[in-house]
Amino acid sequence: MISKNDLKKITDYIWEIPKSFRQDMRVPARIFISDKMIEELFKDRTLWQLVNISTLPGIQKWALVMPDAHEGYGFPIGGVAAISTEDGVISPGGIGYDINCIHPDIIISLPFGTNLKIKDLFLDAKRKVMVLEKSDKKIKESSFINYFFRREEKFLYSITTKFGFNLKATGDHPIYNGRQMIKTELLNNGDNVIINPFSGIFYEESKDIELINREKIIKALKKMGFKNNGNRYRQILNWFNKRGFLNLKLNSWQMPYLIKILGLLFGDGTMNFIGKDLKGHVMFYGKKEDLKAVQMDLTTIGIKSKIYKRLRNHKIKTHYNKIYKFFVTEYSLHINSKAFVILLYLLGAPIGNKTAQKFFIPSWLWDSPLWHKRLFIAAFFGAEMSKPATINKYNFYSPTLNINKIIPLKNNGIKFLEELRQLLVSFDVKTSKVVEVEGLSNKGKTIGLRFQIYSTSENLIKFFKTIGFEYNKEKQKLANLAIAYLQYKEKIIQLRKKTRFLVRNFYRQRVLANELIKTYASQYQYIDKQFIEHSLWSKKRFQPRISFNFPSFEEFVRRYSYGNEGLIVDEIESIEKELYSGLVYDITVGDKNHNFIANNFIVSNCGVRLLKSKVKYPEIKDYLKDLTHQIQRDVPSGLGRGHRQKLSKPEFDKILKNGAKEIVGQSFGIKEDLEFLEANGCLEIAEPSLVSDQAKSRGYDQVGTIGSGNHFLEIQRVDEIFYPEAAKIFGLEKDQVVILIHTGSRGLGHQIATDYIRIMMKSMPKYGIVLPDRELACAPFRSEEGQNYLRAMACGANFAWANRQMITHLIRKAWQRILGDEYGKLDIVYDVAHNIAKIETYEIDGKKMKLCIHRKGATRAFGPKNSEIPAKYQEIGQPVLIPGSMGTASFVLVGTKEAEKISFSTTCHGAGRRMSRHQAKRQWRGQELKQQLEKQGIIVGAGSMSGLAEEAPLAYKDVEAVVDVVDGVGIAKKVARLKPLAVIKG
Numbered sequence: 001m002i003s004k005n006d007l008k009k010i011t012d013y014i015w016e017i018p019k020s021f022r023q024d025m026r027v028p029a030r031i032f033i034s035d036k037m038i039e040e041l042f043k044d045r046t047l048w049q050l051v052n053i054s055t056l057p058g059i060q061k062w063a064l065v066m067p068d069a070h071e072g073y074g075f076p077i078g079g080v081a082a083i084s085t086e087d088g089v090i091s092p093g094g095i096g097y098d099i100n101c102i103h104p105d106i107i108i109s110l111p112f113g114t115n116l117k118i119k120d121l122f123l124d125a126k127r128k129v130m131v132l133e134k135s136d137k138k139i140k141e142s143s144f145i146n147y148f149f150r151r152e153e154k155f156l157y158s159i160t161t162k163f164g165f166n167l168k169a170t171g172d173h174p175i176y177n178g179r180q181m182i183k184t185e186l187l188n189n190g191d192n193v194i195i196n197p198f199s200g201i202f203y204e205e206s207k208d209i210e211l212i213n214r215e216k217i218i219k220a221l222k223k224m225g226f227k228n229n230g231n232r233y234r235q236i237l238n239w240f241n242k243r244g245f246l247n248l249k250l251n252s253w254q255m256p257y258l259i260k261i262l263g264l265l266f267g268d269g270t271m272n273f274i275g276k277d278l279k280g281h282v283m284f285y286g287k288k289e290d291l292k293a294v295q296m297d298l299t300t301i302g303i304k305s306k307i308y309k310r311l312r313n314h315k316i317k318t319h320y321n322k323i324y325k326f327f328v329t330e331y332s333l334h335i336n337s338k339a340f341v342i343l344l345y346l347l348g349a350p351i352g353n354k355t356a357q358k359f360f361i362p363s364w365l366w367d368s369p370l371w372h373k374r375l376f377i378a379a380f381f382g383a384e385m386s387k388p389a390t391i392n393k394y395n396f397y398s399p400t401l402n403i404n405k406i407i408p409l410k411n412n413g414i415k416f417l418e419e420l421r422q423l424l425v426s427f428d429v430k431t432s433k434v435v436e437v438e439g440l441s442n443k444g445k446t447i448g449l450r451f452q453i454y455s456t457s458e459n460l461i462k463f464f465k466t467i468g469f470e471y472n473k474e475k476q477k478l479a480n481l482a483i484a485y486l487q488y489k490e491k492i493i494q495l496r497k498k499t500r501f502l503v504r505n506f507y508r509q510r511v512l513a514n515e516l517i518k519t520y521a522s523q524y525q526y527i528d529k530q531f532i533e534h535s536l537w538s539k540k541r542f543q544p545r546i547s548f549n550f551p552s553f554e555e556f557v558r559r560y561s562y563g564n565e566g567l568i569v570d571e572i573e574s575i576e577k578e579l580y581s582g583l584v585y586d587i588t589v590g591d592k593n594h595n596f597i598a599n600n601f602i603v604s605n606c607g608v609r610l611l612k613s614k615v616k617y618p619e620i621k622d623y624l625k626d627l628t629h630q631i632q633r634d635v636p637s638g639l640g641r642g643h644r645q646k647l648s649k650p651e652f653d654k655i656l657k658n659g660a661k662e663i664v665g666q667s668f669g670i671k672e673d674l675e676f677l678e679a680n681g682c683l684e685i686a687e688p689s690l691v692s693d694q695a696k697s698r699g700y701d702q703v704g705t706i707g708s709g710n711h712f713l714e715i716q717r718v719d720e721i722f723y724p725e726a727a728k729i730f731g732l733e734k735d736q737v738v739i740l741i742h743t744g745s746r747g748l749g750h751q752i753a754t755d756y757i758r759i760m761m762k763s764m765p766k767y768g769i770v771l772p773d774r775e776l777a778c779a780p781f782r783s784e785e786g787q788n789y790l791r792a793m794a795c796g797a798n799f800a801w802a803n804r805q806m807i808t809h810l811i812r813k814a815w816q817r818i819l820g821d822e823y824g825k826l827d828i829v830y831d832v833a834h835n836i837a838k839i840e841t842y843e844i845d846g847k848k849m850k851l852c853i854h855r856k857g858a859t860r861a862f863g864p865k866n867s868e869i870p871a872k873y874q875e876i877g878q879p880v881l882i883p884g885s886m887g888t889a890s891f892v893l894v895g896t897k898e899a900e901k902i903s904f905s906t907t908c909h910g911a912g913r914r915m916s917r918h919q920a921k922r923q924w925r926g927q928e929l930k931q932q933l934e935k936q937g938i939i940v941g942a943g944s945m946s947g948l949a950e951e952a953p954l955a956y957k958d959v960e961a962v963v964d965v966v967d968g969v970g971i972a973k974k975v976a977r978l979k980p981l982a983v984i985k986g
Contacts, residue, residue: 019054264380516532631814748796
């Protein structure tokens with residue numbers, strides 16, 4: 001890594017890593033920082049990322065970081081790069097993007113009950129992952145569109161839940177709690193998390209074995225007595241060819257679907273040739289929702305089917321000669337296709353009455369990967385095995401499989417069940433032997449055969465967790481819930497076992513029984529006085545049973561079930577930091593729900609505006625609390641909180657295209673507002689069609705919302721004036737009330753970056769771009785990918801300006817509601833972006849060049865006479881807005897001519913984080929922090945106490961020191977200091 005010895009001091013506030021430090025550096029790397037602050041930069045990868053920036057093609061003069069810098073994704077936060085638009089690149093990681101990751105061995109749930117460790121995934125257009133559809137609480141497939149990894153050199157959070165599930169992730173990785181995604185570092189013991197208990201089987205590639213071909217089809221047709229009249233063979237061969245079955249192989253994409261259908265057919269299905277024409281007919285019985293799942297799979301592989309229902313009159317006579325009559329609606333799915341029957345026959349399915357047919361497990365299944373075997377037996381068990389149920393309050397029946405065979409085929413029935421048992425051995429699931437059951441026989445015509453899954457908790461957990469049931473939602477739901485229940489039960493039994501061992505051991509060492517009861521009986525919910533006494537004085541049993549007050553399975557289901565697919569509401573039992581050094585991984589899915597399943601857990605740009613009033617603090621002091629609460633009510637804040645009005649797609653596209661202009665045009669502001677926004681609140685190169693639907697879905701209801709993290713609204717007063725001339729031009733004076741808005745493009749900007757990082761990672765080899773860090777993914781500025789990203793990024797910037805404009809409108813309404821006309825209106829001082837790429841012209845070696853300035857967590861700071869700043873400020877320079885941390889000062893600065901020469905007209909954007917959110921949350925409680933701030937006279941409106949704690953002032957660098965550096969180096973000059981009166985956070 002980089003040490004202080006590698007740095008060269010240029011001035012009191014400028015340090016440099018020379019170009020000679022690393023062979024691939026194209027330019028030196030410069031740091032704006034003071035002697036006092038420099039040690040902070042060696043605590044993470046900030047300087048290493050800065051050196052990596054210097055390797056980007058087309059970079060000019062220096063790679064830069066501001067004094068508020070800290071580690072980010074690709075670029076450090078506070079990083080700046082000026083890159084030629086002629087022969088350089090554009091990089092999403094250099095504009096605003098962060099990645100949250102999980103441990104490389106975390107298991108990701110995939111379709112067909114399979115899984116892979118995240119480190120073994122690879123980006124493949126055909127790859128799917130499982131996601132939670134939040135609206136209906138169902139698990140479904142989604143495309144997998146991006147794959148990330150980076151190094152983590154500090155620690156991971158290790159989470160263990162009450163019911164025995166585990167996850168390791170970085171602090172910023174979000175986990176779903178049933179209402180919203182919460183970052184790992186913000187979670188506490190007792191917090192809810194949503195879990196999918198089913199894990200499935202490790203995915204592996206299938207062998208390249210041919211199962212069906214032209215010769216086998218014709219041979220089967222002849223064996224069945226079909227003549228080749230009217231080109232019948234050719235018609236059937238065409239059917240096979242059209243659907244991709246003519247040369248079906250074990251590794252063909254259709255096989256997982258066919259294996260499931262085959263397993264169901266061996267159970268609740270029949271197939272026959274009917275009538276003189278021998279028409280092919282396949283039929284399945286089942287519940288309507290299960291048959292719809294079968295129908296969906298059939299449609300996927302090109303097979304047409306229909307579901308029918310009929311009212312059946314049933315009559316049952318019991319052993320006691322009682323007769324019960326009842327009606328039931330019966331559903332069945334039908335496929336009329338001779339070719340489909342032949343296909344299933346060639347794969348090993350029996351034709352006709354299965355009780356009277358000899359059949360075995362298809363021979364090719366023995367050569368299949370384990371997940372193929374799982375699909376077959378899970379579908380068969382979904383039809384034929386008893387559902388998970390308890391025999392008493394705590395203990396489960398053994399899942400039972402019964403089949404009937406005509407007496408001459410008894411040995412075949414036993415052989416088939418033995419083959420099933422042999423398959424279960426592959427999963428390490430233990431079963432009883434096959435037995436004949438007299439009660440299942442039918443008057444000497446058929447015999448009943450049975451085996452059972454042993455009902456020990458360990459065996460049932462293994463069975464339910466790795467195999468489960470297919471095409472039977474009810475059984476799969478109960479199996480999922482049983483996994484969590486049995487894991488919890490075994491955990492409590494082990495706790496009781498350990499406690500029994502300890503108390504007996506201490507008792508032998510002459511510790512008094514009363515002391516042991518006092519110590520242990522009150523410590524755990526499922527250990528009481530009676531248990532301790534029994535442990536001490538009854539020597540009959542070492543292995544304890546579950547406690548009498550442990551919930552029944554029925555109670556467990558009622559309390560913890562989430563939705564109708566076997567998801568559960570679990571809770572965090574422990575969350576601990578673990579030292580970690582190595583790669584961590586993340587993926588992005590092509591679904592609006594933006595989540596995936598990792599180790600059973602459901603897991604997932606900015607700017608600033610200053611408004612000024614015409615009043616002084618003493619005039620409205622008595623109204624501050626009401627004003628704060630009114631703004632908090634009117635402006636939605638917090639992670640995932642949307643505005644009340646959700647926009648249509650055309651309406652939203654207009655905002656992406658026109659930015660704040662669109663909002664003002666709808667009367668949410670005045671025309672004069674636009675004059676005081678960077679770029680007048682609109683980058684005209686924006687092209688909404690280049691923004692993905694997924695990105696748009698994350699912004700439809702977010703216009704006019706703050707968000708979470710370090711985003712906030714603050715009511716402030718001007719505490720001190722440093723540069724009276726500039727302050728006068730900006731319209732600022734001592735004790736004046738102002739309002740600072742710090743927020744950006746919400747999830748939309750993040751998703752735009754995600755989408756284009758994926759595109760650029762794929763395109764870099766095409767352009768021969770080799771970089772030291774994949775997180776710097778980029779494309780030539782003039783390439784199609786580069787220009788598309790620039791236009792999509794402009795949509796994100798336009799959204800951010802529109803967002804802050806709508807928030808301004810809502811604040812003005814709240815101001816009017818509380819203060820009326822007497823205290824005047826709120827005007828905009830300025831609005832400037834913090835994460836953006838802009839095309840600007842600078843002189844390089846005596847030649848004017850158009851450069852793409854990447855500013856990530858950095859702020860534009862144009863000096864006087866620049867045509868891009870408002871006419872009112874031309875004489876003095878652009879206002880620069882630097883928000884502090886919560887409860888500390890913010891600053892107004894002014895850009896300088898010097899900044900054009902040494903920082904590409906760029907300065908810092910805030911205080912800069914020095915402590916993780918989880919560290920902050922551990923050190924401070926939100927309620928305590930709120931009380932401390934209120935003691936200082938600062939009113940606090942917070943949507944979340946945990947969100948408040950993570951933004952504690954000491955979690956950030958000293959904003960005064962940061963501002964002193966940029967003022968000292970001359971890239972921006974201090975104009976005014978603003979002190980908080982009230983803060984509103986998500």
